[in-house]
Structures are given as C-alpha cells and as structure tokens.
Amino acid sequence: MKKTVVSVLLALLLAGMVCSISKVVPAEELGIIHINTDGSITPSTANITTSDDVTYTFTGDNYLPIVVNRSNVVVNGRGYMLQASGNASGLLLSGVSNVTVKDTSIINSRYGIYLASSSGDVLFGNNVTNSCYGITFMLDSDNNTVIENNIINNSYNGVTLLYSSNNRFYHNNFNNDNQVLTYRSTNFWDDGYPSGGNYWRDYSGGDQKSGPNQNVTGTDGIGDAPYFIDNNNTDHYPLMRAYSSSPNAKALPCRSVAGEGCQVKINVTVINDGNYSGNFNLTVLANQTVIDTCSNVTILGFSTFIMCIIWNTNSFAHGSYAINAYFLSTSYGAKMVNFNCAGGTVKLTVLGDCNGDGKVNVLDLISIAGYLGHRATDYTAYSPGWCAFNNCDLNGDGAINQLDLITCACHMG
C-alpha cells in the first residue's frame, strides 16, 4: 500500500517536472529562424516579412524558434502564433537593444521569450502561455519594459530573472503556479499610482481603500496591500481584476471647416472590444479649451456607442483647433486614457468659406453647387464625402440647397 502511494507521488512529481510540449515536430522541420544583424531573414520560407529592415511582421504562424540578432527593430506577430519545439526558446533576443516584440502568441516552447544580455527592449501585448518558462531574462538583461502581456499557464515560472535588474513590469496578467523566480535581480513591478501594477491570479488582498498609500476610504481597483515577490521585488499596486487594454475611442468632428459662430457636431465613438468596463468622466477639448464634459459615462465590455457633442464656436477666434477627448475613470484604478482623434481638426474661418482658404469667393460657390440636392442622410458618418458635404452645409440643416448658396454669396468678397 505504502509502495503504491510512493509510486503515485513519484509519478505525480515527475509529471509535474516534465514540461509538456504538445506539438511533435518532424526532424526535417527543425531549424531556427534568424533576423540577422544585416537585416535579412533566414530561412526565406519563414512566415515573416520586412520592407525596411526595421519592422518584421508575421504573415502567418511560425513553428520554429526565432532568434533576433539585430537591434532597433520591431517584431510584430499580428496575433499569429509562434510555437517552438523541443528545448528551444520561442523568441530569443541575444545581445540586442531597442527591440520591441508585440502582439505575438507564443505557446508550447521551453522558453517563451528569452533575453540574454539584452537591454532597453520592450515586450508589449504578447500572450506567453503553456510553455515551461514564460519570460526569462538572463545575464545583465536590464532596463527592459514588459507591459500588457498575458503570462499564463507556464509550468515552471511565469517570469525568471537571473542577474537582471531595473526591468519594469506592469499591466500584465499573471496566472502560473510559480509566478516569478529571481536571483540577484531587483526590478520594478508597477507603474506607480493610479496606473497600477499587474494582475496576479494568486493575490489574496482586498480592496477597501484608495490613494497612493492605500489609506483613503473607497475602493479603486488596486489591492490595498502590495504583492510581495521577494525582498527585492514587490508590486506595490496589484490590480484586482485582469488587465484588458483600453477601449478604442475617437472624437471626430463632423466637419473640418466651420464658419464663425457655427455649431460643430462632434461624435465621440467608443469601440470596446475588450472586457474592460467602468464609469468615466468624459472631457472634450478644442486645443486646450474644454468644450464639453459628461460625468459618469458607463463603458461596458464588448460594446460600442456614439455620443454626440455640440461645440458652439461663438467665442473662438479663427484658426485650427485639434479636437481631443479623454476619459478619466471614476471606478477602476482612476486610469486616465487619452484618445486622440484621427483627422480631428476643425478650421474656424469666415462663414461661407467651405474650402477653408480664408476667403469667400466663387470657389466656395462651386463647392456648394457640387452638392446641391444632397442630404445628410445620403452619407454614412465618416464615409468619403461626408465631411466635405458638412463643410458645404453652411446652415447645418442637413441639406444643401439655395439657402447655403445665398449664405455664401452674402459673405463674398
């Protein structure tokens, strides 16, 4: 009986020690993909492409280890998978600096991402899962930044640091039996308050308090007690929930040219394709001037919504205004998110100046005439022609007709 127990324990122990690699790769496929110091990629059959020897983009999944020997490059996995085999590292950065590895799913490798004597590199938005060692820094791999990665289900350690210091880890999700192992390494594990640190699946603290010292009444999404790794490594602001990147949002004005005194519609569009949710205060600015605020806007996970803001330009001088919106969380880690609007600039000019050249003349009349009979309902927001149509709709009534022509004619000269 005792013998059986011992055998079972031994079997369990061995099972735990043998790191499972699920994919068996035929011997002829074994090899290594190199991003060489001269910028070339070998072998040429690798599912990676570059047009400038700076950005290396996956064109499909890769089943060989990748060794990066070139500094100052970006490796963009575009969500594709990298699966090394046997005892190989998925991605090895060897003696390089200023390399960014992003958006790559690295699974079933002995070492997911391995840095040897490499400093000043960035690991951003990768999934490092189901390997033996998730992320490993060896031999003076210092001053690297590791953010927004999922480091999950790695059988030995999530992160291993040997003789590697001053690296910064934050906004990562950690769920491994052994989260971190360090030796002679002192590192940063948070981004200060209120940005916060990492999500640790095994964190057992509560969240009743807030503030940099976590001594103010009120919850803030950050654990009240630090997450202690070892004497030289502590996450002072562990996240209470898994980190999910911010919702994608834009603040887009409906026109790029507006006559003085016009009202300009601005659509604030939020597309949230993550599980991140919370309540926010929204502020919309024209250059540095606040033009509208909304409190307690709720953004739910996996949702989309559009809010319409009206900017009354009465008290604004002629000139170009960049429209920006930002959300300040009131419910989750007081996370501040800046959303820059793509193409969101409005030129304030004389009424009637549809093309924004500062003069009202026959060119503006021609622009308006080109849209005669068109209505706002003919256009989908942001589609080609939509913004130009709005620029010509001088009285903003959603139709272009003789009223707009007359308004323009009255301001000519």
Ligand SMILES: [Ca+2]
């Ligand atoms: Ca707290």
Ligand SMILES: [Ca+2]
């Ligand atoms: Ca003009």
Ligand SMILES: [Ca+2]
């Ligand atoms: Ca009109």
